Amino acid sequence: MRDPILPPELERPIFELCALDRPVLIPTLMLVACRVKEWMEAILWRTVITGPKPIDGSLSFSHETICRALQSQRHVLRDFVRNLLVFDLNGPGYEGLVPACSRLENLWVWDWYTPADLTRLSAATLKRLHSFTLPVALTSGNANLSLGMFSQLTHMEIMGWTGTDSEVDVFCHRVALLPCLTHLAFSRDTYASAYLRLLRNCASLRVLFAVESRLPDVEQLEVDVRFVVWGQLWTWVADWQRGAQKGVDYWCVVEGYIAKRERGEVDRLRYVMPDEEWNDESLHSYNPFRDF
Numbered sequence: 001m002r003d004p005i006l007p008p009e010l011e012r013p014i015f016e017l018c019a020l021d022r023p024v025l026i027p028t029l030m031l032v033a034c035r036v037k038e039w040m041e042a043i044l045w046r047t048v049i050t051g052p053k054p055i056d057g058s059l060s061f062s063h064e065t066i067c068r069a070l071q072s073q074r075h076v077l078r079d080f081v082r083n084l085l086v087f088d089l090n091g092p093g094y095e096g097l098v099p100a101c102s103r104l105e106n107l108w109v110w111d112w113y114t115p116a117d118l119t120r121l122s123a124a125t126l127k128r129l130h131s132f133t134l135p136v137a138l139t140s141g142n143a144n145l146s147l148g149m150f151s152q153l154t155h156m157e158i159m160g161w162t163g164t165d166s167e168v169d170v171f172c173h174r175v176a177l178l179p180c181l182t183h184l185a186f187s188r189d190t191y192a193s194a195y196l197r198l199l200r201n202c203a204s205l206r207v208l209f210a211v212e213s214r215l216p217d218v219e220q221l222e223v224d225v226r227f228v229v230w231g232q233l234w235t236w237v238a239d240w241q242r243g244a245q246k247g248v249d250y251w252c253v254v255e256g257y258i259a260k261r262e263r264g265e266v267d268r269l270r271y272v273m274p275d276e277e278w279n280d281e282s283l284h285s286y287n288p289f290r291d292f
Contacts, residue, residue, distance in 0.1 A: 012039050019043045022057040023245065045080035047244045048101075050094075051087050055241045067093045070100060077101050083244035084108070085237070098124060107131075108240045110159075124149045130157040130240060155183040155251065159236060168194050176201040183251055185209040187236060192221060199224050209254050222269045225261045228254050230273045253278055 006014075015036055019026050026044045030037040044059070054060040069077055070093065081101040085108040086094060098104060106128040126149050156175075172194055175181065182204050199208055199221075208227045221227050230250075243249030257273045260266045 008035070015039055016043060023047070023059045024057050026059065041076065042080045045076045047083040048081055049085045049241060051085065055238045058241055058245065063093060066097060070096055074100055079103065082106060085240060106244055125152050127152055128155040129153055130159065132159045150178055152180055153178055154180050156181060157185040157187070159187045172197040172201065179204070181205060183207045187211050195227060196220055199226060207251070207254055207258065222271050225258050225268060227271050228257060228273050229271055
């Protein structure tokens, strides 16, 4: 008696669900059959994480794997990569990585120094950008906001930056020019006046999130439900990975809290989000096939 054989239209979703839920299983799943290897390749390269800090169940791509893809497998970078985490864009072998990922939508990058780095990313059509030194490039005199990478940007996260008063002024002015920006986050204490200017001048902004060790004492901020402060998010890398792979990140939590303020379920003036919001199970449901 022959073993039962599932038709591909039923078999493929089973493998894809396993791969999306635990990418670390993909190399093993690819050994099952040639057809499965073909199905898995797109999921394997959908989220590329470089460095030593993958969350449980995730994969980290070695330097050798990235260099090999750039040399002889550029089609997987071109066709499949949507999310990329890289600590140093200027690291050996990584200079051509972002330009090779022509469908890249979500970039997390740590080291980023000059407007020249922006030019290298000019062809990217990013929707989400998480960066440590992006403000340094944005506040430079020759920063070019007409680059394609800014035209569709909806989410921007600024990690660990505090500028001078004049730099903050330039930053606020230039961020207000981004046409599609709806979500903006800061991971370090900054100036309350900057928050006010961003809320007033960024017409499309729906969420302004700040991780603060000290709270801004400005009455105008608390009346704007778009402004939320939380002091507990220290795992930025892990949170990005959860968002890229499972569709659940701190943006979901903050959006849920803003909705509660708008509906009157919590005090509209309570802009400091309580820790228990992260434990709301309704915010943790996700669809593994989201955007796949």
